[in-house]
Amino acid sequence: xxxxxxxxxxxxxxxxxxxxxxxxxxxxxxxxxxxxxxxxxxxxxxxxxxxxxxxxxxxxxxxxxxxxxxxxxxxxxxxxxxxxxxxxxxxxxxxxxxxxxxxxxxxxxxxxxxxxxxxxxxxxxxxxxxxxxxxxxxxxxxxxxxxxxxxxxxxxxxxxxxxxxxxxxxxxxxxxxxxxxxxxxxxxxxxxxxxxxxxxxxxxxxxxxxxxxxxxxxxxxxxxxxxxxxxxxxxxxxxxxxxxxxxxxxxxxxxxxxxxxxxxxxxxxxxxxxxxxxxxxxxxxxxxxxxxxxxxxxxxxxxxxxxxxxxxxxxxxxxxxxxxxxxxxxxxxxxxxxxxxxxxxxxxxxxxxxxxxxxxxxxxxxxxxxxxxxxxxxx
Ligand SMILES: Cc1ncc(C[n+]2csc(CCOP(=O)(O)OP(=O)(O)O)c2C)c(N)n1
Ligand SMILES: [Mg+2]
Numbered sequence: 001x002x003x004x005x006x007x008x009x010x011x012x013x014x015x016x017x018x019x020x021x022x023x024x025x026x027x028x029x030x031x032x033x034x035x036x037x038x039x040x041x042x043x044x045x046x047x048x049x050x051x052x053x054x055x056x057x058x059x060x061x062x063x064x065x066x067x068x069x070x071x072x073x074x075x076x077x078x079x080x081x082x083x084x085x086x087x088x089x090x091x092x093x094x095x096x097x098x099x100x101x102x103x104x105x106x107x108x109x110x111x112x113x114x115x116x117x118x119x120x121x122x123x124x125x126x127x128x129x130x131x132x133x134x135x136x137x138x139x140x141x142x143x144x145x146x147x148x149x150x151x152x153x154x155x156x157x158x159x160x161x162x163x164x165x166x167x168x169x170x171x172x173x174x175x176x177x178x179x180x181x182x183x184x185x186x187x188x189x190x191x192x193x194x195x196x197x198x199x200x201x202x203x204x205x206x207x208x209x210x211x212x213x214x215x216x217x218x219x220x221x222x223x224x225x226x227x228x229x230x231x232x233x234x235x236x237x238x239x240x241x242x243x244x245x246x247x248x249x250x251x252x253x254x255x256x257x258x259x260x261x262x263x264x265x266x267x268x269x270x271x272x273x274x275x276x277x278x279x280x281x282x283x284x285x286x287x288x289x290x291x292x293x294x295x296x297x298x299x300x301x302x303x304x305x306x307x308x309x310x311x312x313x314x315x316x317x318x319x320x321x322x323x324x325x326x327x328x329x330x331x332x333x334x335x336x337x338x339x340x341x342x343x344x345x346x347x348x349x350x351x352x353x354x355x356x357x358x359x360x361x362x363x364x365x366x367x368x369x370x371x372x373x374x375x376x377x378x379x
Contacts, residue, residue, distance in 0.1 A: 150183065187252065
């Protein structure tokens, strides 16, 4: 076979609509209704204030480790807005704005970060998976769910989230190849926040973009300004439409920046410069959206302050509910087996006896009220 060249048609499309000064590219403006814009702005502000409150709760020892989504709100909220409520949503761990927008009670997210399993059960009726930390595992779940939708001839799409660091994992490649090969209706949002803990994006891969990884799998890929709520809505809408029409998956690289710590367990000053963070601050998605809303005459300082108060009260009420929640400490025993095997029964009995002796059975009783536990008598 002679030496030749196989021609590939490849380029990476890019998209940005809302400038950091709040101006929009009129040709690309998705013309979202005023009502929806206000709803979206409220959701982004709520996501930001939730994030800040969670950091404070962690510092006060009231929740466990927390991974903030500061600066990344648009990258998940845009897709959440573009989806249908009955579509599937597979988050990673920096999508609280989207999860709250989709209907997760705030206290559930608080419980999750407090180490409580109840925070992992999706609210009734939502086709959502819970917060999920194992890096890139989400792509496997997303591909499988999307393929399942196709096999069942359902018209749901599965919107899935992974980070820039996740693109180096086997799960990412296996999941994406599977979704591509089976034409599964998955929209994969890669939140490129430029860091994977202390590893910068340019040491993660020598690929010029993350979006171009789509080319290798023969699917659509686009690089989007992930701090631009309008661009994220438009790109996800288009990808969802394609997926629903049977055109398979799309990879959306959402270019954003992690303005805060990786989690409350690290100190980014050890590995990145203040200048870099300062460079990204003017691109903050919330500041940008606020300027846009103000220019459009949809919000002013007074109405924004009123919104702030309302949101603050909403979050405080959720904190109170989360802290009043009584966990069922025996709940982990119920999840692995349809019928509890003997060795687990023995451990269950031992644990129950410990709770009794430590006077903790009482605090365990809330579970029944909350209909969380299965009836152990049944075993
Ligand atoms: C399979 C796996 N390996 C390692 C970790 C530890 N870990 C948690 S977050 C993280 C970095 C992930 O980076 P990225 O995918 O860019 O997401 P980001 O944290 O920036 O949102 C690592 C290595 C993990 N959770 N799962
Ligand atoms: Mg990252």
